Every structure is written in C-alpha cells, then in structure tokens.
Amino acid sequence: MNTDTRNMEMKIVSRDDSEYREYFQNYNSRIQRNPYCYVIPRSEIQCKEALKYAQSLGKKVSVRSGGHSCIGMSVLDDRVSIDLREMNDIQLNVSDKTITVQSGVLLKDFYETTTKYNLATAGGGCPTVCIGGLTLGGGSNYLSSSYGYVIDNVLEARVLLANGTIVNCSRNGEYSDLFWAIRGAGHAGFGIVLQFKLQLYEISPLVFYQFLVIPFSDFEVSLERLLLYSxxxxxxxxxxxxxxxxxxxxISSDPTLKIIFFYNGPAERGEVLFQDFHQNVLKGVGRTMKDFQSHKSFMDIIRLGPNPELIRRSFTKNRLVFGSDLNRDRIKQLKSHMTSDIVMGDVNNRWPIFDNQTNFSIVLYYHGGKQNQVPPTDCAFIHRECDWSLVGICSYVQPENDQLFSQWTDRVQNQFSEISSSIYQNYPDDDPNIDWRQAYYGSNYPRLQQIKLKYDPNNYFSHFQSIELPSHPKSNL
Ligand SMILES: Cc1cc2nc3c(=O)[nH]c(=O)nc-3n(C[C@H](O)[C@H](O)[C@H](O)COP(=O)(O)OP(=O)(O)OC[C@H]3O[C@@H](n4cnc5c(N)ncnc54)[C@H](O)[C@@H]3O)c2cc1C
Structure with a gap:
C-alpha cells in the first residue's frame, strides 16, 4: 500500500469549479465552510503532493476523512482542504488477524471486509464514519466492552509530517512518541495520518442484540437500574x-425510551444473559419488547446505525461521566430536558418554523469494560475511568430554528458540565467557555505540546483546537 499504484492525476476542485459546492460534505450542515480549494489525493504520493501544493501557495491545510466532525473541524475556511475520501484501500490479513486500512475507509466497508471472516475489532456506530477521524479521537462501539477503543487496537500508523516525510510509527519504534500522541489527539495537529494497521479478533457469526422500548414514565427507574447493573x-x-x-x-406522543442490550459472543449465551438482565433490571417496568430477530450478524447491527438520506443541521454536547455520579436528582434533570418548553411546547407557536424532521435525544453509551483497563498514560486518550458517554443531540433541517435549538443545547450543556468536565474528543465542542485542553486531554496536555514541538515546530498543522507549542500557549487562532 506504500507504493503508488494509481497513476491518475490528483484532483483539485477550486472555487471557480462547478463541483466546488458539491465537494463540501459535512455531516452537520449547520456549519458551512469556504476552503481555498479541495484536493482529493488517491495515493500516499498524491497526499505528499497535496501538502506541497498547499505549502507552495502559503496556505495551511484542513484534513477530512469522513466529514462527521460535529463542529466541522475537517474543512476550514481559506485552507487547502485535503479530502481523503479516495484513500480507501483495505488489506486484510486473515492468518495474523490484522487489517491495514487507509484513513478514508468507511466503517461499513471496514466491517464488510472483516466480518466475512468472522473477524472484527472496536469501531463506531455510524456506517459512514471513516476510520481516520474515528480512530484518531478514540473510537467506541458495541465491541469496545470486549476490545477497548479503536486506539487500543492500533498496531502501526503512517503519518505525513509537515516537512513532507512519511513515517511509520508504532508502540516500540523510533516514532513511539508520535504513536502515543496520535492515539487520542491525532486530529489535533501532528500530521496527516494516512494509514493504520489494526488488531482484529474472532467474533461469533451470530451475536446477540435486542432493544427494549420502555414507557417514558420509567426513565428514572430504568436508568438507575441500568447504571447499577453496569x-x-x-x-x-x-x-x-x-x-x-x-x-x-x-407531535403529541411522549419521547421514546430505548435500551439496547448487546452481547459479543454466541447468540444463545446472549439470550441467557439477556433474560437475567431483563428480570433484574426491568422488573416491574412497563415495557414493550420489540418483536424481531435478536440473533444477528455483527454486520447487520452496523447497518442499523444512523445512515441518513437527509443532511441535517445539529448541535451535539458530550461529557464522559462516572455512572455513579448520576444520582436520582441528576437523572430527573436529564429527563426534564426531554419535556422542556422547547421540546414539548406548542411547536407551531414556539418554534420559528415547524420542522417534523427534528429530533432531540439524550443518549448514554457504555464506555466501561476493556476501555477502562488501559492506563490513562498509555496514549493521549486520558479518559480511562469514566464508564459512560453522555450525549445530548438536537438534529433538524430548518435554519430558522438554529437559535432556539441552541438554547436547548445550552441548557443541556449547563447540566452536563455540573456532572463532568471530561469531553470525548470525538464529540468536540466549540463553546468558547470550555477549556478544551483540559476537557479532552487533562494532564496529558503538556506532553502533547512537547511532541508537537518535535514533529511540527512551525505549527503548520494548526486549527482552533490543535495542540499549541509549549512556548506559545493559545497561539493557534
Ligand atoms: C452520526 C454519528 C455517529 C457517531 N457514532 C460514534 C460512535 O458510535 N462512536 C464513536 O467513537 N464516535 C462516534 N461518532 C463521532 C465520530 O467518531 C467523530 O465525529 C469522528 O471524528 C468522525 O470521523 P470522520 O473521519 O468521519 O470525521 P472528519 O470530520 O473527517 O474528521 C474529524 C477530525 O479528525 C481530523 N482528521 C480526519 N482524518 C484525519 C487524518 N487522516 N489525519 C489527521 N487528521 C484527520 C479532521 O481534521 C477533524 O478534525 C459519531 C458521529 C456521528 C456524526
């Protein structure tokens, strides 16, 4: 994969080209950007050329893999936007259970390849997220209880540095410090990560996946018991x-409450564990079990992930939390966001424009198990003790509602920040009141600054939340 086998010319889309608007594809359409141009390399050599091209123009770059950054960090104004969507080679090695993937590989293509051989590793929940952005910030999904974050399964990575060289980094090699930094802060200004080699594991052909729809009135009791069970x-x-x-x-229906129980192992064993969960956690809770096949291939579960036909505007807020910090009062408050005046009010009068594509969600994803068994200094990803990821999302279509819906997320944010100050860097936050250095990296930040100095001493790969040089704190803007 290191040699350039494709001779096609590197594609450049400039502001005058009719395709320019089409190339801007951000999962969050609320954020629009106007880059200097898009460059779409198809090989490592073309990535080097793209970087050289930007530098020859005196421009900085922004780097996009799948474009799912909730604050639009992958395409920035006036930059040369290096778009890795065509960097999507996959090499599977079944015998040693590893896979080598370029950053622009879609998660669904990744799992399509591995699950054919009953192999998989940790990933994400959205089929159209790319390996690049997902891995550099952590990467957590149903398999993470068993295998940790994606970063815990990276064996090697290839990184294009600001000086135009490509280096291979791994845990024990010459660039072990860079390897440490890109696992958790890889999107924060060290270089362009071109490729990863990942560890795979054998998984059952059919695993267990079941979801339960629970009455909204059982929000408190079901969440309390779920946290205890975990x-x-x-x-x-x-x-x-x-x-x-x-x-x-x-409009008049209650919010929907759903618990997903997933077991990574033979589906029959999952069935037994689920019955136990059912009896202990959901005893006395009015519930409707969805009538569908709970023995599924892992690929079928990935296909259930969000895959919208409609590009939406959104606000996303996140905190990594200790489940034990979610006491009854806090749980009640979480519930209250789902019945606030903005959510439940007379929408025709309250909202500037009614939009039936709107969703408000509060979600808790389990981040415990193997994810918590790695020391916080093992790589730049520091959040090893928090066992849940708490996410508040509002997604919608009509721009007229931006301001009102931002008020909902502000309230959610206010409560979240009382619970925890740790933010999962895969859900970055552009609120200027947040100390993102502390929230994403905590006490790992000074070490990241030293590594930044070594590999990008001129701060070429900088953006509004990139690691700052030690001598110039807050110098990125
Ligand atoms: C619908 C949805 C579902 C999600 N579900 C999950 C989930 O289940 N688990 C989870 O862990 N996360 C999840 N996320 C968060 C997701 O992992 C992050 O948004 C991730 O950064 C997306 O990767 P991307 O390549 O698609 O994004 P991009 O927007 O392309 O990139 C994100 C950031 O990484 C940088 N970057 C991208 N590629 C490179 C590269 N090759 N080299 C250097 N920097 C790079 C970009 O500049 C940007 O700052 C979800 C997000 C969405 C929108």
Whole structure:
C-alpha cells in the first residue's frame, strides 16, 4: 500500500469549479465552510503532493476523512482542504488477524471486509464514519466492552509530517512518541495520518442484540437500574445503550425510551444473559419488547446505525461521566430536558418554523469494560475511568430554528458540565467557555505540546483546537 499504484492525476476542485459546492460534505450542515480549494489525493504520493501544493501557495491545510466532525473541524475556511475520501484501500490479513486500512475507509466497508471472516475489532456506530477521524479521537462501539477503543487496537500508523516525510510509527519504534500522541489527539495537529494497521479478533457469526422500548414514565427507574447493573460483576462482553428521543412524526406522543442490550459472543449465551438482565433490571417496568430477530450478524447491527438520506443541521454536547455520579436528582434533570418548553411546547407557536424532521435525544453509551483497563498514560486518550458517554443531540433541517435549538443545547450543556468536565474528543465542542485542553486531554496536555514541538515546530498543522507549542500557549487562532 506504500507504493503508488494509481497513476491518475490528483484532483483539485477550486472555487471557480462547478463541483466546488458539491465537494463540501459535512455531516452537520449547520456549519458551512469556504476552503481555498479541495484536493482529493488517491495515493500516499498524491497526499505528499497535496501538502506541497498547499505549502507552495502559503496556505495551511484542513484534513477530512469522513466529514462527521460535529463542529466541522475537517474543512476550514481559506485552507487547502485535503479530502481523503479516495484513500480507501483495505488489506486484510486473515492468518495474523490484522487489517491495514487507509484513513478514508468507511466503517461499513471496514466491517464488510472483516466480518466475512468472522473477524472484527472496536469501531463506531455510524456506517459512514471513516476510520481516520474515528480512530484518531478514540473510537467506541458495541465491541469496545470486549476490545477497548479503536486506539487500543492500533498496531502501526503512517503519518505525513509537515516537512513532507512519511513515517511509520508504532508502540516500540523510533516514532513511539508520535504513536502515543496520535492515539487520542491525532486530529489535533501532528500530521496527516494516512494509514493504520489494526488488531482484529474472532467474533461469533451470530451475536446477540435486542432493544427494549420502555414507557417514558420509567426513565428514572430504568436508568438507575441500568447504571447499577453496569457496575455489577456481569459478563464483560455485554454492551449497553440508553437512548431517549423525541421525534415529531406524532407531535403529541411522549419521547421514546430505548435500551439496547448487546452481547459479543454466541447468540444463545446472549439470550441467557439477556433474560437475567431483563428480570433484574426491568422488573416491574412497563415495557414493550420489540418483536424481531435478536440473533444477528455483527454486520447487520452496523447497518442499523444512523445512515441518513437527509443532511441535517445539529448541535451535539458530550461529557464522559462516572455512572455513579448520576444520582436520582441528576437523572430527573436529564429527563426534564426531554419535556422542556422547547421540546414539548406548542411547536407551531414556539418554534420559528415547524420542522417534523427534528429530533432531540439524550443518549448514554457504555464506555466501561476493556476501555477502562488501559492506563490513562498509555496514549493521549486520558479518559480511562469514566464508564459512560453522555450525549445530548438536537438534529433538524430548518435554519430558522438554529437559535432556539441552541438554547436547548445550552441548557443541556449547563447540566452536563455540573456532572463532568471530561469531553470525548470525538464529540468536540466549540463553546468558547470550555477549556478544551483540559476537557479532552487533562494532564496529558503538556506532553502533547512537547511532541508537537518535535514533529511540527512551525505549527503548520494548526486549527482552533490543535495542540499549541509549549512556548506559545493559545497561539493557534
Ligand atoms: C452520526 C454519528 C455517529 C457517531 N457514532 C460514534 C460512535 O458510535 N462512536 C464513536 O467513537 N464516535 C462516534 N461518532 C463521532 C465520530 O467518531 C467523530 O465525529 C469522528 O471524528 C468522525 O470521523 P470522520 O473521519 O468521519 O470525521 P472528519 O470530520 O473527517 O474528521 C474529524 C477530525 O479528525 C481530523 N482528521 C480526519 N482524518 C484525519 C487524518 N487522516 N489525519 C489527521 N487528521 C484527520 C479532521 O481534521 C477533524 O478534525 C459519531 C458521529 C456521528 C456524526
């Protein structure tokens, strides 16, 4: 994969080209950018050329893999936007259970390849996220209880540095410090990560996946019991998700409450564990079990992930939390966001424009198990003790509602920040009141600054939340 086998010319789309607007594809359409041009390399050599081209123009670059950054960090104004969508080679090595993937590989293509051989590793929940952005910030999904974050499974990476060289980094090699930094802060200004080699594991052809729809009135009791269950000595290969969502197909209906129980192992064993979970956690809770096949291939579960036909505007807020910090009062407050005046009010009068594509959600993803068994100094990803990721999302279509819906997220943010100050860097936050250095990297930040100085001493790969040089704190803007 290191040699350039494709001789096609590197594609450049400039502001005068009719394709220019089409090339801007950000998962969050609320954020629009106007880069100097897009460059779409198809090989490592073309990535080097793209970087050289930007530098010859005296321009900085922005780097995009799948464009899912919730604050639009992958395409920036007036930059040469290096778009890695065509850097999508995959090489699977079944015998040594490893895979080598370029950054622009879509998660669904990644798992399509591995699951054919009953192999997989940790990843994400959205089929159209790319390996690049997902891995550099952590990467967590149903398999993470068993295998940790994606960063815990990176064996090697190839990085294009600001001086135009490509280096191979790994845990014990010459560039072990860079390897440490890119696992958790790889999107924060060290270089362009071109390729990863990842560890795979054997998985069952059919795993267990079941979701339960629970009455909204049981929000408190079901979440309390779920959090308790997650701390008991249960099977380590169970993953849990709690999701409350208000949609507007039927305006007057309550928000929907859903618990997803996933077991990474033979589906029959999952069935037994699920019965136990059911009896202990959901005893007395009014519930409707969805009538569908719970023995599924892992690929079928990935296909269930968000895959919208409609590009939406969104606000996303996140905190990594200790489940034990979510006491009854805090749980009640979380619930109250789902019935606030903005969510439940007379939408025709309250909202500037009614938009039935709107969703408000509060979601808790389990981040415990293997993810917590790695020391916080093992790589730049410091959040090893928090066992849940708490996410508040509002997604919608009509721009007229931006201001009102931002108020909902501000309230959510206010509560979240009382619970925790740790933010999962895969859900970055552009709120100027947040100390992102502390929130994403904590005490690992000074070490990251030293590594930045070594590999990018002129601060070429900088953006509004990149690691600052030690001598110039807050010098990136
Ligand atoms: C619908 C949805 C579902 C999600 N589900 C999950 C989930 O289940 N688990 C989870 O962990 N996360 C999840 N996320 C968060 C997601 O992992 C991050 O948004 C991730 O950064 C997206 O990767 P990307 O390549 O698509 O994004 P991009 O927007 O392309 O990149 C994100 C950041 O990484 C930088 N970057 C990208 N590629 C490179 C590279 N090759 N070299 C250097 N820098 C690079 C970009 O400049 C940008 O700053 C979800 C996000 C969305 C929108």
């Amino acid at each position: 701390r008991t000595d249960r099977n380590a290969d169970v993953h849990l998700t709690f999701e409350c969502r208000k949609t507007y197909k039927n």
